[in-house]
Each structure stands twice: as structure tokens, then as C-alpha cells.
Amino acid sequence: MTTGTVAVGRVRAALAHPEKRVTLAFLVTGFAALLVGALIGPLQALNYAGVDLYSYVPILASYYQGLTLHGVLNALVFTTFAICGLILYLPAREMNIRPNMTWVWSAYWLMLGGLLMAGIAVATNTSSVMYTFYPPLMGHWGFYIGLTLVVLGSLMVGGHVIHLRYMWKRDHPDQATPIVAYMSVVTWYMWFVAVLGLVIEMVFFLIPWSLGIIDGVDPQLARTLFWYTGHPIVYFWLLPAYVSWYGLVPRQAGGELVSDGLARLAFLMFLLFSTPVGFHHQFTDPGIPAAWKLIHSLMTMMVGIPSLLTAFTVAASLEIGGRRRGGRGVFGWIPKLPWGNAAFTAQVLAMISFIFGGAGGIINASFNLNVLVHNTTWVPGHFHVTVGTATTLTFMGIAFWLVPHLTRKPLFSNRLALWASWLWFVGMMVFALGMHWQGLQSVPRRAHVSNLAENLQGAYAEAAVPAFVTGISGVILFFAVILFFTVLFGTLFARRQLTEAETPEIPWAQDVVIHNEGITKFLDRLVFWVAAAFVLVIIAYAPVLIDMFLNQVPVGGLRLW
Amino acid sequence: MREEQHEAIARWERRWLAVMGVMLVVIVVFIAYSLAMEGAHIGQLSQRGAPVELNRLEMFQSPGVRETGPNQFQVSVVGQAFSFAPALVQLPAGAEVTFFASSRDVLHGYQVQHTNINVELIPGEVATWRYTFNEPGEYRVSCNEYCGISHQNMIGTIQVLPAEEYAALQEQEAAPPAAEGEEPAGVSLALGAEVYNTNCVACHQATGEGLPAVFPPLSGHAANVYVLDGGREYLVNVLLYGLVGAIDVEGVTYNGVMPAWSQLSDEQIAAVLNYVLSSWENEGQVEGAPYQAEDIRPFRGEPQTPEEVFSLRGLIGMDQ
Numbered sequence: 001m002t003t004g005t006v007a008v009g010r011v012r013a014a015l016a017h018p019e020k021r022v023t024l025a026f027l028v029t030g031f032a033a034l035l036v037g038a039l040i041g042p043l044q045a046l047n048y049a050g051v052d053l054y055s056y057v058p059i060l061a062s063y064y065q066g067l068t069l070h071g072v073l074n075a076l077v078f079t080t081f082a083i084c085g086l087i088l089y090l091p092a093r094e095m096n097i098r099p100n101m102t103w104v105w106s107a108y109w110l111m112l113g114g115l116l117m118a119g120i121a122v123a124t125n126t127s128s129v130m131y132t133f134y135p136p137l138m139g140h141w142g143f144y145i146g147l148t149l150v151v152l153g154s155l156m157v158g159g160h161v162i163h164l165r166y167m168w169k170r171d172h173p174d175q176a177t178p179i180v181a182y183m184s185v186v187t188w189y190m191w192f193v194a195v196l197g198l199v200i201e202m203v204f205f206l207i208p209w210s211l212g213i214i215d216g217v218d219p220q221l222a223r224t225l226f227w228y229t230g231h232p233i234v235y236f237w238l239l240p241a242y243v244s245w246y247g248l249v250p251r252q253a254g255g256e257l258v259s260d261g262l263a264r265l266a267f268l269m270f271l272l273f274s275t276p277v278g279f280h281h282q283f284t285d286p287g288i289p290a291a292w293k294l295i296h297s298l299m300t301m302m303v304g305i306p307s308l309l310t311a312f313t314v315a316a317s318l319e320i321g322g323r324r325r326g327g328r329g330v331f332g333w334i335p336k337l338p339w340g341n342a343a344f345t346a347q348v349l350a351m352i353s354f355i356f357g358g359a360g361g362i363i364n365a366s367f368n369l370n371v372l373v374h375n376t377t378w379v380p381g382h383f384h385v386t387v388g389t390a391t392t393l394t395f396m397g398i399a400f401w402l403v404p405h406l407t408r409k410p411l412f413s414n415r416l417a418l419w420a421s422w423l424w425f426v427g428m429m430v431f432a433l434g435m436h437w438q439g440l441q442s443v444p445r446r447a448h449v450s451n452l453a454e455n456l457q458g459a460y461a462e463a464a465v466p467a468f469v470t471g472i473s474g475v476i477l478f479f480a481v482i483l484f485f486t487v488l489f490g491t492l493f494a495r496r497q498l499t500e501a502e503t504p505e506i507p508w509a510q511d512v513v514i515h516n517e518g519i520t521k522f523l524d525r526l527v528f529w530v531a532a533a534f535v536l537v538i539i540a541y542a543p544v545l546i547d548m549f550l551n552q553v554p555v556g557g558l559r560l561w
Numbered sequence: 562m563r564e565e566q567h568e569a570i571a572r573w574e575r576r577w578l579a580v581m582g583v584m585l586v587v588i589v590v591f592i593a594y595s596l597a598m599e600g601a602h603i604g605q606l607s608q609r610g611a612p613v614e615l616n617r618l619e620m621f622q623s624p625g626v627r628e629t630g631p632n633q634f635q636v637s638v639v640g641q642a643f644s645f646a647p648a649l650v651q652l653p654a655g656a657e658v659t660f661f662a663s664s665r666d667v668l669h670g671y672q673v674q675h676t677n678i679n680v681e682l683i684p685g686e687v688a689t690w691r692y693t694f695n696e697p698g699e700y701r702v703s704c705n706e707y708c709g710i711s712h713q714n715m716i717g718t719i720q721v722l723p724a725e726e727y728a729a730l731q732e733q734e735a736a737p738p739a740a741e742g743e744e745p746a747g748v749s750l751a752l753g754a755e756v757y758n759t760n761c762v763a764c765h766q767a768t769g770e771g772l773p774a775v776f777p778p779l780s781g782h783a784a785n786v787y788v789l790d791g792g793r794e795y796l797v798n799v800l801l802y803g804l805v806g807a808i809d810v811e812g813v814t815y816n817g818v819m820p821a822w823s824q825l826s827d828e829q830i831a832a833v834l835n836y837v838l839s840s841w842e843n844e845g846q847v848e849g850a851p852y853q854a855e856d857i858r859p860f861r862g863e864p865q866t867p868e869e870v871f872s873l874r875g876l877i878g879m880d881q
Binding site: 062064130134220259285290308368372375376444453454456551559 | 566571573582588592593595596602605607609610612642666668672673674675677678679683684685687701706707711712713759762805
């Protein structure tokens with residue numbers, strides 16, 4: 001094949017699906033952020049093992065600047081960009097509607113601009129306030145405005161996907177929304193409900209405060225607004241992974257989605273119960289009455305149910321695949337699964353990690369147990385197996401088929417991709433073990449413990465064993481990062497073009513028309529369910545928030561780093 | 562998928578959900594039960610008020626331990642970058658202790674090792690909780706909320722002593738001061754160095770140079786302030802009551818916060834002032850008598866807010 005025909009083929013593909021290019025832009029930007037963020041990670045793991053390498057990294061002014069960069073890039077930037085790519089592209093392809101390219105590219109450029117603003121603010125050490133940015137510590141205004149722009153861009157994408165479904169419904173009045181589009185749209189609706197707290201915190205408090213327009217912000221109110229968004233944001237990270245687990249992975253396993261109805265029900269429950277639970281991040285805040293914390297604690301248990309549903313449905317779907325491939329006996333189907341396929345294996349390892357993430361989450365959500373582990377290393381231990389593995393490793397697994405699908409370039413190496421997936425999984429499991437364990441010894445999170453003052457040396461000596469375990473994980477994860485990005489960039493910069501037949505297709509697990517009738521029709525009335533979600537939020541938040549708004553104690557900003 | 566396979570899956574799914582439902586109910590019941598029976602260690606709101614007014618609250622004027630009744634104690638603690646005031650709390654085992662805690666500047670955490678005490682210290686809120694330490698020993702208290710560059714060094718201690726030992730210690734401390742003729746222990750430079758290295762070094766650094774644009778230098782600067790008219794008194798106020806507001810030091814703007822150190826003794830305040838004024842580039846710049854404990858005492862009667870201390874800067878002719 002000559003170069004000319006390749007170029008023509010590429011142009012034709014781009015014309016047929018121009019959304020491929022914007023999807024790739026979102027994904028690659030997200031993964032670039034992950035590369036920088038993840039490379040700082042091993043330094044933090046080694047910090048807990050007492051090894052202080054920060055003086056060898058001259059671009060970082062301190063451990064705390066590095067940690068801010070790590071959290072912002074990985075948890076906020078990587079996730080949001082990747083999600084905007086994934087659950088724009090998948091529903092658009094499934095519904096077979098072309099997104100409005102001008103609109104979607106505008107969202108991308110807005111988000112990129114926001115990322116640069118916030119990135120510069122953190123890189124210049126003017127905003128080492130962590131990705132939770134609690135006042136009274138005050139960062140540069142560029143930090144707050146930049147992050148707000150990233151969120152606004154994501155809402156533009158989400159709003160557009162909701163609009164695409166509306167157009168699809170208009171053309172298909174007798175059909176229920178196809179499953180992947182349904183799950184994607186519910187995720188975006190959930191994000192719209194969830195993001196309110198953060199937007200109010202930014203627009204009415206932190207941005208004017210950092211610009212000097214208002215003198216003070218009430219720290220308790222700001223924290224509460226933050227966690228209003230801060231808990232459901234973890235579902236915003238998780239649900240796109242669930243979209244793949246329900247909607248695509250069963251096909252990759254050779255099976256099928258066992259229950260369309262339960263998949264929809266699980267997502268609706270996330271829409272309803274993700275948001276009215278934020279006080280479970282504030283169990284130790286004196287300013288929130290204990291009775292309300294208890295209510296949020298109980299509500300959080302409700303969000304456990306859809307995840308437990310997911311565990312069953314997805315496992316059953318995989319089991320069908322394993323049995324079709326010849327698996328016999330109770331566990332005999334497991335070795336028959338396509339473990340040689342990195343795109344599949346990465347996602348199944350992500351699922352396994354989430355078993356531990358979910359179990360730990362129930363402990364965190366239990367008001368009485370939480371005080372033992374709140375703000376200790378237990379917490380980062382927890383979210384590195386949830387967002388750090390369940391979400392991130394799933395996105396990596398998706399990238400192993402999606403990047404070749406989008407670019408028509410061959411995966412750099414399936415073998416290296418498998419190694420990257422296993423190392424990431426093992427590294428994160430070891431990290432989580434060390435961090436959870438240290439947390440039980442009350443070692444605080446976010447602490448530069450490898451640089452304790454002279455008179456405090458040995459303060460955490462009793463946690464030396466788990467601290468060492470954490471350090472080891474940093475080394476494992478460093479290699480996982482190198483391997484993964486070798487595969488990703490090796491694929492992106494490959495010279496060879498795949499033929500149309502070689503290019504991976506989207507592995508839809510369910511390819512049938514679902515009629516809009518009975519319970520499915522009821523579940524498909526999304527505006528009703530969004531309204532119901534708002535009612536729950538008002539019940540769970542209004543009394544406490546109104547009281548906080550009326551009794552503010554504003555304080556000025558401080559820079560202490 | 563065959564029909565019977567589908568039904569088998571549905572059957573198992575119902576069982577799975579039933580088990581999970583029961584499990585969640587059991588968890589919820591246990592949470593509610595354990596909090597109802599033993600929830601005293603949970604931090605609750607005692608009162609709200611501007612953090613700069615903390616010095617005015619009776620319990621925080623000189624934070625620490627107070628005996629409030631038979632076997633009953635009150636502990637008041639202030640979190641401030643990057644220490645707890647006081648850093649050491651001594652209590653008898655088995656006593657019922659009521660804590661009051663708050664923050665003077667940014668968010669801090671108060672987590673006591675081997676206990677269920679874990680409370681967020683939020684500027685504007687005074688938290689309160691109760692606890693009884695039954696086991697004698699040293700309990701590490703860690704700040705577990707990021708509070709700035711030296712967050713990791715914000716570690717305090719609760720020392721729980723057997724009741725008799727505690728009583729003996731109290732008697733010893735209540736004993737009359739040292740006999741005449743002995744040099745007053747308070748003002749030695751060794752004590753000053755010790756106080757400095759425990760409390761000040763995290764921000765102002767061992768060199769006294771501070772951190773550029775974050776924490777102001779003391780080297781040279783402290784002496785310049787001291788020699789101003791009213792400077793000697795101003796320095797005592799800064800140490801006892803802290804300072805907030807944007808200040809200009811040798812052309813650089815600092816908008817951080819100076820904690821209040823009223824939990825230190827008069828001797829310790831005097832000693833650390835003398836240490837700073839005779840160290841680094843301050844050496845030899847200051848004439849006049851060193852601070853004595855008696856010089857500090859009168860300032861205790863008039864608690865200031867950090868903002869009031871800030872306004873003193875204008876009065877002694879410094880740039881604000």
C-alpha cells in the first residue's frame with residue numbers, strides 16, 4: 001500500500017467519524033497528565049519508607065508541591081479528560097449520532113486552557129494546597145479558575161451527550177436507550193447533580209477570595225461544599241469504568257451481559273445515592289451535627305448496593321464467557337478467560353482491586369470505624385485501589401484496544417501491555433497493604449515523614465514494617481508506569497497502519513434493540529430520576545447547609561508552604 | 562443464553578442481594594448502637610467564633626490542663642502552624658477528661674494514637690469531646706490535616722501517668738521557687754536554644770533566615786525591631802499573642818501567620834527572646850538588659866488578638 005492510499009484512508013475514516021480525533025485528544029491529554037502525576041508517585045511511596053529523594057528533584061520545591069501536582073494531575077485532570085473522551089465517544093457510536101464537532105472541540109480547548117492555568121499555578125509553587133484546596137490555605141487565583149474551566153468543559157461534553165440521547169429518543173420513540181448510552185448519560189446526569197457544590201465553592205467563594213474581591217471564606221462551609229462534590233466525584237471516576245465492565249468486557253471475555261435491567265437499575269441507584277452522602281468525609285468535623293453524619297453514613301451504605309449488584313452481574317457475564325470457551329466445574333471457567341489479551345486482563349485486575357476498594361469503603365463510611373482511620377495513610381491506601389486501580393487500570397485496558405481503534409495503529413506490544421497491567425495491579429495492592437496498615441498505626445496522610453525534625457525522629461518507628469512495604473510498592477509502580485507509557489507512546493507513534501479488517505472494533509456486549517416497555521420504560525425516564533436525585537440531595541443537605549450559610553465565620557487566606 | 566441458565570443466574574442473584582441486604586442492615590445497626598453507647602470521643606461543636614479572637618476565650622488564654630473536679634480534668638489545646646499548644650499534656654490515668662480544641666490559623670487534625678480521638682480543628686469552631694485514658698503511657702498526637710510546609714513536624718504528646726505519680730508531680734511543681742542565691746534558671750541561653758529548636762525552627766529555620774516570601778527572617782530583623790521605640794515590648798506581644806496581616810520585611814512581603822505562644826512559661830518566652838537577639842546577625846546589635854521572666858508577666862494581664870498586635874506595628878513606626 002502506498003502512502004497516498006493510507007492518507008486517503010485516514011481522511012475517509014476521519015470524515016466518517018470525526019469524533020475519533022477529539023476522543024484521541026481527550027485521551028492523550030489525560031494520559032499525559034497521568035504520566036507526570038504518576039512519575040511523582042514513587043517519591044511519595046518512598047517518603048513513607050523514610051527515603052527522601054525530593055532534594056534530587058530540583059523542579060519540585062517540596063514534598064507538598066509534588067503531592068499537590070500528583071493529586072491534581074491524576075485524580076482531577078487525567079480522570080476528567082479521559083472520561084470526556086470515553087463517554088462521549090462510546091454513546092455517540094452506539095447511538096450512531098455524530099457529535100457537534102465545534103462544540104466538543106471548544107470544550108476540549110477550554111479544558112486544556114484550564115489545565116495550563118492550574119498547571120502553571122502548581123508548578124510555580126504558588127498553589128501547594130493539595131487537590132482538596134481547603135481554605136484558609138490560599139492558592140493562586142489561576143489554580144481555582146483553571147480547575148473551574150476544566151469542570152465547565154466537562155459539563156459542556158456531558159450536556160452534549162445528554163442532548164445526543166434526546167435526539168436519538170426523538171427518532172426512536174419505541175426503543176429504550178441502548179445500554180452503553182444509557183449508562184453514559186446517567187453518569188453525566190449524576191455529574192451535573194454532583195458538581196453543584198464545587199461550582200458554588202469556586203465561583204462564589206474561592207475565586208473572588210483569591211482575587212481579593214472578598215476578604216474571607218468560612219472554612220467549614222467551603223469544606224462542606226467541596227465534599228458535596230467530593231464524594232460523587234469518585235463515582236464520576238468509577239462509572240465510566242463500569243460502563244466498560246458492563247457494556248464491553250463481557251464481549252471481550254466471549255460472553256454477554258447477563259442482565260440489562262439490573263445494569264440500568266445499578267446506574268440509577270448511583271444517580272440517586274452518590275451525592276447525599278458527602279458528610280462521610282467529614283465525620284471528624286465538629287461543625288456538622290452527629291445526627292446528620294449518621295444519616296449520611298446510612299445513605300452511603302445504600303451506594304454499596306449497586307456496586308454489589310455490579311460485582312454479581314459482571315462476574316456472571318464473565319463466567320458465561322469462560323464456560324463458552326470450554327470451562328467446566330465451579331472455578332474451571334476462570335483459567336479459560338482470555339488472560340493473554342491485555343485489554344481484557346487489565347480490566348479484570350481492576351475489578352479484583354475494587355473488591356478491596358469496596359470493602360474498605362464500607363469501613364470508611366461507618367461513622368464509628370472511620371475515626372480510627374480518618375486522615376491517616378489508610379485513606380490514600382483506599383483510593384489507590386479504587387480510583388488508582390479500578391478506574392485507572394480500566395482506562396489503561398480500554399486504551400489497549402481503543403487507541404488502535406482510533407488511530408488504526410497496532411498495539412505496540414501486547415506482552416509489554418500485560419506486564420504493565422500486572423505490575424500496576426501488584427504494585428497498587430502492595431501499596432494499599434502498606435498504607436492501610438500504617439493507617440491503623442495512626443500514621444497521618446500527606447506528611448513528609450522522611451524529613452522529620454531532629455527531636456521527632458522515630459515518631460512513627462512502630463509502623464516501620466508497613467512503611468517499608470509501601471516503599472517497595474513505589475519501586476514496582478515506577479516500572480509499571482514506564483512499561484505502560486512505552487506501550488502507549490509506542491502505539492501512538494507507530495509507523496505501520498492497520499488495515500480495516502485488522503483494526504479492533506468496539507466490543508459491544510449487547511447488540512440488540514431493547515423495546516421501551518414495562519420496567520425499562522420506567523427506568524428510561526431520566527428527567528424524573530434526576531428530579532428524584534435532587535429531592536434526596538435537598539433532604540440530606542439543605543438543613544445543614546442553610547445553617548452554615550447563615551452563620552459564616554469568614555477567615556483570610558494564608559500561604560504556609 | 563439458555564433459559565435455564567438465565568434462571569439459575571437470576572436465582573443466585575436474588576440470594577446474593579438478600580445476603581448483602583442483611584449484611585448492610587447489620588452494619589447499620591452496629592454503627593448506630595456503638596455511637597449511642599460510646600460516642601463521647603466524637604468531636605462536637607462547643608462554640609463558633611473568629612479564630613483571631615481565640616486569645617480572648619477564657620479556656621485558651623493559657624491553654625493546657627486544669628483540674629475541674631474530683632478526678633475530672635479539662636484540657637484546652639490550640640492547633641497552630643506547626644505545633645499544638647501545649648505540645649505536652651500530662652494527665653492522670655482513669656480521669657474523665659473534657660477536651661476543648663480549635664485552630665488559630667488553617668485546618669489541623671488532632672489524632673491521638675491508640676485511641677478513638679480524631680478531630681478536625683477548624684478555624685472558627687471550638688470542638689469538644691470526652692475521653693478517659695485508662696492505660697498509662699505516652700500517646701503520640703499527630704496533626705493529620707495538611708497545614709503547610711512543616712506539617713509533618715506537628716506532633717504532640719499526651720503523657721498519661723498513674724494517679725499517684727501524677728499527684729506527686731503536681732506537688733513538686735507547686736513547691737516554692739528555688740532558694741535564694743541560685744541563678745534564675747529561666748533566662749539561660751541554653752534554655753532559649755531549646756525553646757527555639759522545639760517551637761520556632763520549623764518556620765524560621767536554624768539559620769534564622771526563614772523561608773523566602775513565606776516565613777520572615779529573624780536574623781538581623783529581630784534586632785532592628787528591638788531597637789525601635791517600643792520594640793522591646795512589641796516583641797513580647799508577638800510571642801505571646803501571635804500576628805496576622807501582610808508585613809513587609811526588608812522589601813519582601815509576608816502574608817503568613819505567627820502563632821501565639823502564651824502556653825510557654827514566662828521564663829521560656831524570655832529565654833527564647835534573648836537567644837534570638839544574641840544569635841546570627843542580631844549578635845552585638847542589641848544593647849540593654851536581657852529579658853527576665855518578670856518582664857513578661859505584666860503582658861499576660863492584657864490578652865491581645867493577633868490583629869491588635871499587627872496594629873502595634875504602626876505605633877512603633879514600622880511599615881505595616
